[in-house]
Amino acid sequence: MNFEYDDEQEALRDSVKALLGKAYGDFEQRRKAVDADPGFDDSTWRRLAELGVLGLPFAEESGGMGAGPVEVSLVAEEVGRVLAPEPFLATVVLAGGLVEAAGSDEQKAAVLGPLAEGESVVAFAHLEPGGRWSPTATAVTATSSGDGWALDGVKEPVPHGARADVLVVSAALPSGGTGLFLVDPAGTERSGYAVHDGSRAARVTFSGTAATPLGDGGDATATIATALDRTRIAACHQALGAMSFQLGATTSYLTSRKQFGVTLNTFQALTFRAADMYVSLELARSLTLWATLVSIAGSPEEIADAAARASLQVSKASRHIGQEAIQLHGGIGMTAEYAVGHYTSHLTALEHWLGDGRFHLSTLASCIGDHDEVDPIP
């Protein structure tokens, strides 16, 4: 058992931290980046590609680095720490992860190579208006027409869907089940918009749009579920980075801001609340680290369990820390020019993209009788 990064991982973290710190260490630069479409900085995206980050989890044959969940997690944490708007989770981890998991060798080479090189943005069009966090699709349907497939229906919100060069789309299959398809967005109608946290999403409408089955075709529900679970675990790390920043900003503010002639850390009612934020953060960190390690070699069921557990803990922590960070800052924490509130906005978006705490709690509650104790060590 070992919970520390090895030298290679530390080096990767240092590089990513340096790159992102340079890009967004000044929060004003981050505000500028999200102000204009596509909501992130193309040059930072290219630099991440040069560092190998955009191909990190893909096999070397697919043009990637062949790295594992730990490497992905530390990138996500650094992304979260500075709230970097580049769509690492949505594009590399989720959409790329699906292609890596289900695509044919040719598809992997065609999609993941350009993605890893920063030349192509890939998005997963899966969520449906009025739907929640199911791994299945119902509003978009696939029909087979002799030699090809066509999709109909609406996907929304599709994170970074308007900017995407390639869409991975889930659709209800005629035979039942949910299939995955590659779609050229030129055949769709897209309206893109900003999300409250500065990222981008879109409505994507399919009307007899040509689509190519990903890999062998057939029901991909399990593949989607596992890709979502892996993304959830990485998102927990992104949230850890964001919460660490918020706690640090809060303690700095408490030691510097004066009211009633003294700095705020004179008020025990405030410092005790900061201590409780630290407790929430460390508990969330422990469970998230564990989930990442489970996901290295775990079965899909084990990964699903670990993802739900980490997501629940991070949901509780991110609401607690996100709300308290603003409250302990007072008025300044509400303003758009100050960083801390944007982190709260992002944590809220992250949770509602992938599944909120109550959703994961219900999942865990429904199987509470299946086991006596949880033994974290295999």
Add this chain to the structure above:
Amino acid sequence: MNFEYDDEQEALRDSVKALLGKAYGDFEQRRKAVDADPGFDDSTWRRLAELGVLGLPFAEESGGMGAGPVEVSLVAEEVGRVLAPEPFLATVVLAGGLVEAAGSDEQKAAVLGPLAEGESVVAFAHLEPGGRWSPTATAVTATSSGDGWALDGVKEPVPHGARADVLVVSAALPSGGTGLFLVDPAGTERSGYAVHDGSRAARVTFSGTAATPLGDGGDATATIATALDRTRIAACHQALGAMSFQLGATTSYLTSRKQFGVTLNTFQALTFRAADMYVSLELARSLTLWATLVSIAGSPEEIADAAARASLQVSKASRHIGQEAIQLHGGIGMTAEYAVGHYTSHLTALEHWLGDGRFHLSTLASCIGDHDEVDPIP
């Protein structure tokens, strides 16, 4: 609309407060009273009878005072304030209330007269081992044998069951439903014991025990449910009295106890927690007062709703205040010779006798879709 006691009610409150304050204002006297069976003080019981308190809610024809829920509530609050061990709730409000609601005129005169005069203790044998808070009975069954009825099975815990001179017993009827019976305890086997809060309970075993149907006989589930709901509302008042005491004891302690050379109210983290206790108490008080007023003329459904709402709020408040009162006192709050922990013990007993917060929350959640808003004013 008016939330204030009238002069007569104030006078009643003053008399009860004076009587109970004299009996138990010194907590050592209360400890003595609960140390020996029957767990309360016979002379205080008699004095309560002289004051009319033991017949308060019964019609004058039944030997009572013909008072309403408001009068009952203010007695309960004073009982809770000093943790008086006399079984006002169990005997007068619940067991007596059932006889008043369902008994024949003769039964009322026979049972309620002596109860009001302090000569007879009546107990309701209803809870069953392994059961929860249903208004029905299953473990004790009633069979009709020609000219009479006989009961078989076990009731436990029966509050004050060992001391009782008369038992009101719920039992499953051969025709379905739950009936109510009057039973002479001499025909039962009883083992009595102390409850953690100093009150008394018993296991009561029926073996072909002779029983007289209360009133007309037949299914009394609705009668039992309403009697339980009325008792719950009175119990909320008893809890308010207890929580008021705990908050007062805590603020006194914070202003007098010194640590680190200063009194504890110097520590803002502690005073803010006392403020939160006050918020919990006042919210619980508002909802409980309302429930009492609803119960004056409300339908059984309205009383059930009001009782669940008040009980939920009081459950949250009593856990919050009961736990914080001990924590803010520190070690001394854990000791049996200090009052504050006994109040926590009593609040826990009260809630688990009549239905815990989660039970009431489930009830309210199950009908959340039946209405848009709750309008408290009829």
Add this chain to the structure above:
Amino acid sequence: MRLELSAEDAAFREEMRTFFTTQVPQEIRDAVASRRELSKDDIVRSQRILNAAGLAVPGWTVEWGGRDWTPLQRHIWHEEMQRACVPIPLAFNASMVGPVIATFGSQEQKERFLPPTANLDIWWSQGFSEPDAGSDLASLRTTAVRQGDEWVVNGQKTWTTLGQHGDWIFCLVRTDPDAPKKQQGISFLLVDMTSPGVTVRPIQLIDGGHEVNEVWFEDVRVPAANLVGEENKGWDYAKFLLGNERVGVAPVGQTKRVLAQAKEWARAGGVLDDPLVAAQFADLENDLLALELTALRVVAHSADGKPHPASSVLKLKGTVLQQAVSELVVDIAGPASLASGATADESDVDDWARVATPAYLNLRKASIYGGSNEVQRQIIARTILGL
């Protein structure tokens, strides 16, 4: 003790309910119902309709448009307004500067300002907080120096809500920098915002909206006649203003309405059947009921001049519940809440779901502005509990 309204109060409630649901334009009430931002024009139109019917400033003295209502009637007026999605009369006018001028102002000030204040012909802004004077308001540094029959004002105010619409601003200014206590030497001054030297700069909030502002004063010349009451007594008037209201301290009606709507949204989305969601609704509904009843206890309390101690619970718990309801709405919206930046044309997501997160983020302010929840706890601990 009695729960029922008197026949008179019940009739009053019916009258209010009828007025609000029939006399205020539906499009304004729809905007409130869907939690959209109101235009200045909407707010002004609505208040003028109320004022014409004598329903804008009932708490003022009768001479200046007030009504001699009981606190319970004012409570009913206030709740029915929220229930009918009618915008509350602008607080800066109706609850803040109006009562101060009516109580402490000169006859000239009353005649000049009160009628247009009631009718929202003058839109007032509040100039209290400063960058270094938030919870510690008395440490404010904006100065007013007397020159002849004018005051010359210099300094900066902040968190000026809706200051972009402001015609006039009522300010706390330091007129005696040498006063022995910082609460002394402060005066209450009325400033025309079109005066040279007044600059309003927007502050964008984290929900993307522009609701608050900074207001800068550079050598702004203000007639001496615009000082309210006595010089250097401004702190007393500010305390009067902040402690003036027994009614409407907690946004009960509005929060109840949003919770009731959220039930509909949850039902439509199929999540009201989720036992954990249903339990959360039941718990919040119960807390809100307790809060509403606490507000009723406070207003029904026989007026011996002193405020009912439980009134300090109202702001604290009121904002906590308002925030909790807004959080639940985001959870009900789920992934649809990401469509927050879309217009109706760009999105298939329902309106309410698109504003869910911005509303949640915006309401984080509720426990900060107007006396933070930490200040409320301090008041309870000190004033009520004697700690």
Add this chain to the structure above:
Amino acid sequence: MRLELSAEDAAFREEMRTFFTTQVPQEIRDAVASRRELSKDDIVRSQRILNAAGLAVPGWTVEWGGRDWTPLQRHIWHEEMQRACVPIPLAFNASMVGPVIATFGSQEQKERFLPPTANLDIWWSQGFSEPDAGSDLASLRTTAVRQGDEWVVNGQKTWTTLGQHGDWIFCLVRTDPDAPKKQQGISFLLVDMTSPGVTVRPIQLIDGGHEVNEVWFEDVRVPAANLVGEENKGWDYAKFLLGNERVGVAPVGQTKRVLAQAKEWARAGGVLDDPLVAAQFADLENDLLALELTALRVVAHSADGKPHPASSVLKLKGTVLQQAVSELVVDIAGPASLASGATADESDVDDWARVATPAYLNLRKASIYGGSNEVQRQIIARTILGL
């Protein structure tokens, strides 16, 4: 990073599991499982079995019976013990006075005290807290005055857990009343509880049990040889003692076990199907998992001498969860929890349900004793966050 245990550690875990489940008498483990109070004899028997196998004091130096285990191995030992319902070796002996004597004691003290301390031939009590020195321990007032080659001790200690069984007591006593700081002038003294002038008085707790005591000292004469380390350095030894442990700070294994049992009780009572109960289980189980993993992070942390900062989370959250689980057990027991004062003969209610509320009430102490949760928050705020 790696989650799996090494082959060596996995074998170690298996060895511990086998030992604890086969070598400690079933009746003792059953008593722990049903949360009954253990007799002194049970505790002594169990510890002697462990000690005979070298499993009572693994954290001590090897010379005195310790094992050269890694922190992870000590963690495994500790968790497996709790999992198997084996009583933890008496903390006063194994984790407190033993390490202090081993580190700061004289050779004579080591030889005289350590073997019987490990074997529980001496039952130690702790004499730290006083009526006016709780969280503010350094303000203690019990004095020891040197007379010839003896110390004369006067004063009162309190909250002495299981002091009724005590053979000896280790005390903090004030030996220099004139020291400039209250933390100075305190010494660490070992006192034979059979000495004339020592009186132990029981303190009954709210659960009805007798677990803690007052200990009075009236002119108790203690040989000078019983002072540990240097005179007036006792505060340092106390800090060492309290900050000594990385392992077992939070009662993880025990709380997990109770929660797992509670699931069975809930299932048998038909309430595990209640979605709100199931959700409470899932939430607590998840928090406990996070706590256990935090404990593992702390023990797996490469030992650079400094404790891992997250270790201060363990006591705080550990007690909160222990209390929350005990609260849930009361709710599962429901009305049966009222049968708390009945013997098995007198009641048809299950054992576990009868002890549910006394256990809940007793565990309120967990967040008070041994450094209250307020003290823990203070440590986190100051030491880790720099506030």
